[in-house]
Amino acid sequence: MNAFATEFRRDLAISARHGAETMNPIAFFALAAFLLGLGLGQSTSRLDEAAGGALWVLALFANVLAVEGLFSRDREDGSLEQLLLHAKPLFAALLGKVAAHWIVSGLPIAALSPLVALLVDVPPSGMFALALTLLLGTPTLALVGAIGAALVAGTGRGGLLVALLVMPLYVPTLLFGSGAAMTALGGGDPSAELLWLAALLALSITLAPFGIGAALRVGQEY
């Protein structure tokens, strides 16, 4: 667990020192929701049914944009290579990195989603259910997205490629996440979908770090 804590604390400290940069995904999420509301002609009735799904898609985009640069700074200053050489176990260290990344990208998006939901006229009863679905879903997005970010880290190509690689893999999370949000907004009980989201999270915590590690090792050889 030591490797986890070391990486987790280190990455959080780095994020704290780049405050503005860390704010970007959250600002993007709010801005995109604002544009969505405007683009649909400020007519709230049209948004009623689709709001849960729409916010989920926006959160997914924000996540792809945020995760893209997850390894780029560490790669540039060489600390990624050191990590791959000495981290024991690498699994825990990578999990720590992704967890720290989620604390500054996924968690604030989930926490702020009730406020953003005001823009698209989500009723207060549904707001917290929406936040809960994002709270359970965004860690999975971060873990799966990190595999794509690791694969692309060495190529010098940016976000579009990462998006192309990982968005098909986001399909299950999106289905259950937006499904839960829409059920909750419609007044139903979303616990079945929430359990599925939790299952996906458990699965990706177990498997994704292996994928991230393999991808980073490969990337180190570019």
Add this chain to the structure above:
Amino acid sequence: MGKATEWFRRTFHRMGSPRWFFAGSRGWMLGLYLVGGALIAIGSAWGLGFAPTDRLQGDSYRILYVHVPAAHLAEAVYVAIAIAGAVHLVWRMKMADLAIAAAAPVGMTLTAAALATGYIWGIPTWGTGWVWDARTTSMLVLLFLYFGLIALRQAVPRADRAALAVSVLAIVGVVNIPIIKYSVDWFTTLHQPASIRIGERPSIDPSMLWPLAVNALGYYLFLVGVVIAALRAKIIEREAKADWVRTWVQAR
């Protein structure tokens, strides 16, 4: 037993040599084209001309003789790519990567063909071409997975490095395919359940099944021939600096 193992080991090692594969594969390719093409001709003529008309769907069901083989192959090719990716990562066999590079566009084309024929078939039978049904959706996801494989290869400048990245992505993709399939299945489905399952009596009548089986086998053989042809082209491209390629080109 010892002899068979020895033979397998030698063949496996030879298969790893682009030069040996290139020299030996021309005959296989032509043979596969010939047998596969003949089976497709027989199966298609049988299915389109002689198999009975469906009571509910009329003649429109006959697109099944293209749709089903294409859809099966599209998935089989992705699994084959993932296996080749694992072989490449473990043994760093160059041929495994060249096989991925050769097979990915073929698989992508088949996926597109399955989606297109499905769309056309859907219009008379479902009343709409595209539906957010379990299997159409997961087929579309498969198309995007193929896009990703091809895009990643082009993004990494050095061919041998791109090979490693693509292998990792292929394995990640194949782990995800069942999850994607089940999650999409969870949505109620409009697509008919699979008619042919291993170990059960197929729910499709034998008079319609036989031409389909012949056609599917023909598609498999023919497409393996196509992949071998693409693989031969990749070998010449990747080994362009080798002496044997130069002599081979000059001899033509």
